[in-house]
Amino acid sequence: MAEKLIGQDISPPDLVAKITGRAKYAEDFRADGMLFAKLLLSPMPHCRVRRIDASAALAMEGVFGILTADDVPKVDAPGEPCLTMEPLYEGEAILAVAAVDETTAAAAIEAIRIDYEPLPFVLNPLDSLRPDGPNGRLEGNTRVGREISTIKWTQEDFDKAGPEKMPTGEPSDEWTVGDIEKGFSEAKVILDETVVHQSVTHHPMEPRSTMAYWKNGKIYMHTSTQSVARTRAALANMLDLELEDVVLIGEFCGGGFGSKISGSPIMQVPAHLSRKLNRPVMLRITRYEENYLGRARPGMQARIKIGFREDGRITALDIYALGDGGPYGTNDHMSGGSTASLAYQPLNQRQRGVGVYTNTPPKAAQRGPGGAQYIGMLEPLMDKAARQLGIDRLDLRRINAPDGNSVFGPRQGSLTSVHVKEAIEKGVELFGWNERIKRSGQQVGTKKTGIGLGVSPYTAGSSGFDGLLLIRPDGKLQIHQGIGNLGTHSIADTGRIAADILGIGWEECEVVWGDTRHHLPWSSVQAG
Structure with missing residues (x-):
């Protein structure tokens, strides 16, 4: 019988790969014929795209195609699209270009001409509540119940509070x-x-890069996520696919802090580009782009x-x-x-309280x-x-x-x-x-x-989720984990409980995680 593993030092299953550099993160993967995508980001905190002229970019050698909001599913407000013709914050993605390499894709982005119509914007929630203050969205500045609505405080509210107190x-x-x-x-x-x-930007060490390709009607995606099973379900919903048609690989995640709980809308971009161009597509998010797209604590x-x-x-x-x-x-x-x-x-x-829409980068749990x-x-x-x-x-x-x-x-x-x-x-x-x-x-x-x-x-604590254990003929215990490998060793720490109950030593256990082809159970999010 095994000694109790809870509270004891163990060697996590990803230790050797991380120390030796063999751990592969999303942007480390390559595929034959792979293209590289670059994003065109909004230069304004709120605007409407009136016209896109991509003719010069598409005529460049090595450029394979462009993806705009017209090529991706529409999202009902206040949901977040992966690409938009009405950017709601500076740095929101308007379109993507795919080319033979990142240098060519970046040059193509510079060649695109866009006509923008500036729209009202607000950065401080309090300003939006003033009697004549701007709204962060055309539909309103807050939600009441499930509906986007508008709340404005009276001048009397502000006068009563004075300059030192919040109204x-x-x-x-x-x-x-x-x-x-x-x-x-x-x-x-x-x-x-x-x-x-x-508000504090998350800025995990690994940006939310993604590589995607299609094979026999299935999407294969390498991405950075805190919760593999939950991100697979989110991606299936985004792409309108059956769950079994989504293969998600995310064995290692270089930090998330809550911003990668169920993936990110931007991970759809290489999936849509790959389907449109019939090539694998890599979207590497830069540190500059992560500052905008990467989420911030509210x-x-x-x-x-x-x-x-x-x-x-x-x-x-x-x-x-x-x-x-x-x-x-x-x-x-x-x-x-x-x-x-x-x-x-x-x-x-x-x-x-009042939750106010602002034209600042998107927020997420942190x-x-x-x-x-x-x-x-x-x-x-x-x-x-x-x-x-x-x-x-x-x-x-x-x-x-x-x-x-x-x-x-x-x-x-x-x-x-x-x-x-x-x-x-x-x-x-x-x-x-x-x-x-x-x-x-x-x-x-x-x-x-x-x-x-x-x-x-x-x-803390969750219930109503699945587990999957396999006792092999040689007596070893396979512990299948649907949570993500965020670096906090949850894949090993939660597996220790199963080993303890069954009385199996840790050296006789194998943790299976990070690749949905390996029968990962429906798990809770890796967050908290």
Whole structure:
């Protein structure tokens, strides 16, 4: 019988390939007759393409063809197309050219002439909510329910807030737990702060390059993804194919941070070009292009009012968050409220917000979506309250920390495993908090010592997905994984559970991943 593998060091199955350089990423693959594609990106944050003249480009030696929005499936608003005649942000792809090499394709892009009609644009969500502010989309500036709509705040809303505070006009979403006004009436200290959390571009080490070709009615695609099984399903939907007609290969992923959970719309481009030209096509995304196409964590502005009892217990938490959803509306401004509820257990809470379309690069979940922004905004306020109350910052976290009986969020959901208080005490012990806190604020020459702490939770776990194990005649265990190989070793770590249950040593296990021809199960996304 095997020793328990959980918590033990193991050699992950991709170790040798990565160390020796034999690991092949999407842009490392080649195929006979392969063409290279380059993108033409919008120079404006919002415009309409009135005319494309590609005659000079198509006449160039080595150029095989062009792909425009007319060649790809239409997407209903506010969905994101892979190519568009109405770019909604600077750097959005308008068309692609395929040629014998990237140099020729790039030269062809430079030879194309486009007539653009500039359209109104907005970069700051707050500007779009002003009475006469521009909208990021022609259809509106937000969503109410499932419909694109327009919300404008009154001048009175802005005047009432003044220059230092965020206005709190009409919300598109709202939930309340408890009695928020009662909570504030019981507070000794009340903070009312306006906080801004910037949008951060993901920029994984590996851009979202893709190589695709067709064979016997099937699409074969090498791409960079966090979740192989889920990206295969997304691609089948994008290309209107049956799942069995999509072969996805993505054994290695050079980072994603949430931006490659189910692939990217741009991966359709080489697939459509390959079908149109009957050649394999490689689309290598440059670092410059990744800055636009590669997704960013949703930024937000928030008006946060928070009340504390004399002992530090939070009696009321009132958050109004304004989300920057980019042009396609991915936002964390409301979901982060549940994380705040979980982390601080306020006795009463109200969460309001508006997600606004802006003409900035598209947004996507990034490493603890919603929670990362909210914890970053709220932790400094916890410290500020501790100073005003005259209590230890550590005691403030202790009294507000969740436990196994805690509930959170608008639906007051429960948890199966909560050990925040135990983690705090362990941290105090290992860090030597009681001794080190005495040094906080001390200055020696130009250097000043600061000691801090923070609490940040994240919910995890999935159910309703498949697994596939094969015990071979020689006794070895094959563990088939549909999740992606993001570099966090999930393909090995989750496989260890199966080996433990069956009592099989890790040296007798083989992990099968990254190639849907090898019968990968329907797995959860590789994210969190």
